[in-house]
Amino acid sequence: MSERHRRVDPGPTPPRVLLVDDEALFRETLAKVLRARGLEVRTAGSGAGAFDAIEAEPADVVVLDLKMPGLDGLATMHRLREIAPGVPVIILTGHGTVDAGLTALDDLAFDFLLKPVPPDRLLEVILAAIAAGRTPGSGRTKGDR
Amino acid sequence: MSAGGANGYRTMFRTLVVRILAVSVLPLLVIASANFVLFLSLNRSVVIDGHSSLLRYHRESIEAFLASLTAEVATLAHQYTLAELEGGDLERVFEVIQREASVYTDVGIIGSDGEHLKYVGPYNLAGRNYRSTEWFAQVVEKGVYVSDVFMGFRGVPHFVIAVKRQEGDGFWILRATVNTDYFSKLVDAARLGRTGETFIVNRQGLYQTRTHFAGNLLEPSGYPDLEPHDGIRVRRLEVGSKGYFYTTTWLAAPRWLLISRQEVSDAYSPLRRAIVVGILMSAAGVVGAGILAVVVARSQVRRIKRADREKEALTARLVATGKTAAVGEMSAGLAHEINNPLATIDTLQTWIRDLAGTAPIAEDDRAEILDSAGKIGEQVERCKAITQGLLKFARRVETRPAEVQLNEVLRELATILRARARVEGVELVTELAPLPAMLASTTHLQQVFVNLVNNAVDAVAGKPDGRVEIRSRLDGGTIRVDVVDNGAGIPPENLSSIFLPFFTTKPVGQGTGLGLAICHGLVQELGGAIEVSSTVGEGTTFTVTLPPAPAGAQPQGGTP
Numbered sequence: 001m002s003e004r005h006r007r008v009d010p011g012p013t014p015p016r017v018l019l020v021d022d023e024a025l026f027r028e029t030l031a032k033v034l035r036a037r038g039l040e041v042r043t044a045g046s047g048a049g050a051f052d053a054i055e056a057e058p059a060d061v062v063v064l065d066l067k068m069p070g071l072d073g074l075a076t077m078h079r080l081r082e083i084a085p086g087v088p089v090i091i092l093t094g095h096g097t098v099d100a101g102l103t104a105l106d107d108l109a110f111d112f113l114l115k116p117v118p119p120d121r122l123l124e125v126i127l128a129a130i131a132a133g134r135t136p137g138s139g140r141t142k143g144d145r
Numbered sequence: 146m147s148a149g150g151a152n153g154y155r156t157m158f159r160t161l162v163v164r165i166l167a168v169s170v171l172p173l174l175v176i177a178s179a180n181f182v183l184f185l186s187l188n189r190s191v192v193i194d195g196h197s198s199l200l201r202y203h204r205e206s207i208e209a210f211l212a213s214l215t216a217e218v219a220t221l222a223h224q225y226t227l228a229e230l231e232g233g234d235l236e237r238v239f240e241v242i243q244r245e246a247s248v249y250t251d252v253g254i255i256g257s258d259g260e261h262l263k264y265v266g267p268y269n270l271a272g273r274n275y276r277s278t279e280w281f282a283q284v285v286e287k288g289v290y291v292s293d294v295f296m297g298f299r300g301v302p303h304f305v306i307a308v309k310r311q312e313g314d315g316f317w318i319l320r321a322t323v324n325t326d327y328f329s330k331l332v333d334a335a336r337l338g339r340t341g342e343t344f345i346v347n348r349q350g351l352y353q354t355r356t357h358f359a360g361n362l363l364e365p366s367g368y369p370d371l372e373p374h375d376g377i378r379v380r381r382l383e384v385g386s387k388g389y390f391y392t393t394t395w396l397a398a399p400r401w402l403l404i405s406r407q408e409v410s411d412a413y414s415p416l417r418r419a420i421v422v423g424i425l426m427s428a429a430g431v432v433g434a435g436i437l438a439v440v441v442a443r444s445q446v447r448r449i450k451r452a453d454r455e456k457e458a459l460t461a462r463l464v465a466t467g468k469t470a471a472v473g474e475m476s477a478g479l480a481h482e483i484n485n486p487l488a489t490i491d492t493l494q495t496w497i498r499d500l501a502g503t504a505p506i507a508e509d510d511r512a513e514i515l516d517s518a519g520k521i522g523e524q525v526e527r528c529k530a531i532t533q534g535l536l537k538f539a540r541r542v543e544t545r546p547a548e549v550q551l552n553e554v555l556r557e558l559a560t561i562l563r564a565r566a567r568v569e570g571v572e573l574v575t576e577l578a579p580l581p582a583m584l585a586s587t588t589h590l591q592q593v594f595v596n597l598v599n600n601a602v603d604a605v606a607g608k609p610d611g612r613v614e615i616r617s618r619l620d621g622g623t624i625r626v627d628v629v630d631n632g633a634g635i636p637p638e639n640l641s642s643i644f645l646p647f648f649t650t651k652p653v654g655q656g657t658g659l660g661l662a663i664c665h666g667l668v669q670e671l672g673g674a675i676e677v678s679s680t681v682g683e684g685t686t687f688t689v690t691l692p693p694a695p696a697g698a699q700p701q702g703g704t705p
Contacts, residue, residue, distance in 0.1 A: 023485060023489065025493075026489040029492045029493050029496050030492045033492060033495050033496050036496075067481075092488075094481050094483075094484030094487075094488060095481040115484045115485060115487065116484060116488035116490070116492075116525055116529055117488070118491065118495065118522075120495075
């Protein structure tokens, strides 16, 4: 039994993550990896799916792709702000440009990560976002370092 | 791009020379010709006026001279009695009137019967009778008489001034002979130029004074216009083969014609000199205009050439930049498309390792699976390096330019890279000449030179005498940095594609082929250029030229 990855201390309630990405294979594999690290992960394949999921049950953090068919990541994030204010959003995208990243951060995303990001690195950012006390924009790993 | 190449420039040069000559020489020639004509007419009148006024003054002085002689003789005649003069006073009188100048040749007293009563002078004339001579008749009739020049008893040309003295019932005559040579000199005192002379002819046209060129005393002068006239008359006469200006005026008494003449060519010689000087000056003007035309045309053509070259360079750069920009856009899209599957692969291999870590399988298999999945992870990292390189190339992370001392940047990165070079057995040396500050992003400069130096180190890595030099210098206001290695060199066929994205000669997995493309793009953004020269077997030199900070440039965002 080699524990090659970090596990989250289960505590009373495990952190709840909503993972939104239009690419199913990536989304579901990442969900499994994160669950294996002790997170409670739900997934959605689109912006609309994300709204349904978060209305059905709250999440502690949302990991969001930028480029999706239908509603794109930035629009989805704005809508999420209204539905679930205070839930930090981490942008995880393969289409990162400086402009897109800056826009996302200005729109109060917690962080902006460019794919491919090792799942363990993502886990750290997720935990940091939750630790930042669910205060959007206050716990940016980049800005406050 | 160019205006028809070297031939075009030559034609342009020739056209310019002709045009400049036309606008400068034509007015010059017009002015010169106008001056010539004006000068010619002016000079003619100047010559004539000069002769006229000279002769007018001269006539007055000769008249005054003759009048003074006459007055002198008359005064003497009335101061003495015949007895006194005959008694020996005539010798004293002669001495007195001679004074220092030999104005008179001799003096004598003639009785009313024409007998020569007394004579003082060089000739033996005592006892001669003048009753039948012209002058005797004239002086008896008029009282005072100045004769023409005649030979007389002496056998030499002379003229006399005679005054009749009434004494008692009779009369006697005091007669003085004027020295012809003295008088001739006096008349000829007014001379013009080289050929000018002044002389007197009587009403018959016989020479009354000596001349230099015209003729001998008492010979006919042949002067055609002997009718007395008032004032000054100037005319041109041909004598023999030569043209002369004759200026004439009549003396009041005796009625002699005072003539001043000068060869026309001599009279015009100042004019000719002026014309020659004018022509020389015009010629100098033409030559000057010619030189000016050539100089101006050459500098104009050079300026046009330079402008053409700059335009060509600019166009070439625009084309190159356009190409780079298009490639950059494509690269960005490509990187994004690859990033997504890469993320999936990376997540999958993580999941595989997660599972392999806990699955109930043989330990050998577990190790094998973990190892393989790990290698997948490494390959993902490699791909990630490529896509990030592409994105860097495409996006050129915006950093603000500030005043930078390039030498400091080079020195700093040399220190860092020297460690790596030492590991590869490569000597890394710097040779930095003083440089002006430049306006650039330090990050960009570092990126450019780290890339170039790393490439150079790679080129010589493992060679026994591997050496990389970073040399900076100021070359005609441009900053130049050479990164020189003594590696294997780049084959000529590869030189042209070396700055294209994805071009690499390194083994698969060791180079992305983006380094030099990024360098190229960054240097262009800095307003500079990057060139490569290489000799196979000897080494390669990358030369980066960069502009210095413009004078008085405000560094932007100098403080982070």
